[in-house]
Amino acid sequence: MHKICFIVNPLSGARIGKDTLVRTVGDIVKSSGREYEIAYIQGPGDGARLCREATAQGYGLVAAVGGDGTVNAVAQGLVGSTATLAVIPAGSGNGFARSMGIPLDHPAALRLLLAPEIITMDVGTINDRYFFNMAGIGLDAAISKNFELYGRRGKGTYFLAGTKTFFTYKPAPVTIHYEGGEIACSPLVLSIANGPQYGSGAIIAPRARSDDGLLEVCIIEKLSVLSAAAKVYRLFNGTIDRVRGYRSFQTSSITIERPEPGLIHVDGEPHMAAALLQIDILPGKLRVAVGENAAACRAASGGPRPAHR
Secondary structure, X not given: OOEEEXXXXXXXXXXXXXXXXXXXXXXXXXXXXXXXXXXEOOOOOHHHHHHHHHHHOOOOEEEEEEOHHXXXXXXXXXXXXXXXXXXXXXXXXXXXXXXXXXXXXXXXXXXXXXXXXEEEEEEEEEOXXXXXXXXXXXXXXXXXXXXXXXXXXXXXXXXXXXXXXXXHOOOOOEEEEEOOEEEEEOOOEEEEEXXXXXXXXXXXXXXXXXXOOXXXXXXXXXXXXXXXXXXXXXXXXXXHHHOOOEEEEEEOEEEEEOOOOEEEXXXXXXXXXOOEEEEEEEEEXXXXXXXXXXXXXXXXXXXXXXXXX
16 A cells, blocks of 8 residues: 555546646655655546556555546456555546545545555446446436536536436336346436445435445436426435335346447446346455545445455
8 A cells, every 4th residue: 555556537527737636646645655656547448557557566556536437447447456446536526435435625535545444345337337336327327428518527517417408308118127026117217326326415326335235226207397306405415215206126136128229327427338238246346445434335234344454
């Protein structure tokens, strides 16, 4: 843990200032005697590649500097590794960081790395892609795509993309096969959660825990505009499960059949995927440095599962 590699996404929601970040890292990390390096994502695949290069050079802690998409890009290179993922939140929503109790303030998040608590967490797969916090089809995938098309990041842009998409999105029929049952529906939202929230405090899966070997599958049926407006506050106080039309269940494996290929999102990043989706959980495959209030890693047994050090 003496060597830390920071992998920065300069295009993340907060538009990270490179000079400011370097100064902050120097002030806090270098003064502690740690060896560090800063690398920048320039294009697709860079996050995982830079991560693998860092671990090959003996960096025991790799910090993703950006939002949930950056976390996904970097963490792909750490699945099954003995190295540990850290996060300096700088995205539009920072759902992963919030769930893991990681401070949104950069200096506080950096200080956390000097004496981190490390847990092992589960990793989700959807066909050939990893996800660490959330995957889904339906409205949230469509919002992710429209957000991407706006060409600029930030909470305001995400709100505009979400509002526009809600009024135009048409739910498609799916059949969900899971351990012990089958559900046929045309959901407005179909989220597969490893952690409880999308980001910005929007909690879609209050029961989800990232170290219990289970995924939380959340389904919301079609809502009217008035009903959605009246109930949206429940997304932010952890009571979405009280909304009529919401249901969820836990499973370690599901298959989703769609009429044709379509959009999915993986940790908020949109992708086209096949009509048939196979979704599984890989228990304990990622080491991650967490904060004190790590809501996404409190299993039913009480408290996070510590990593072997």
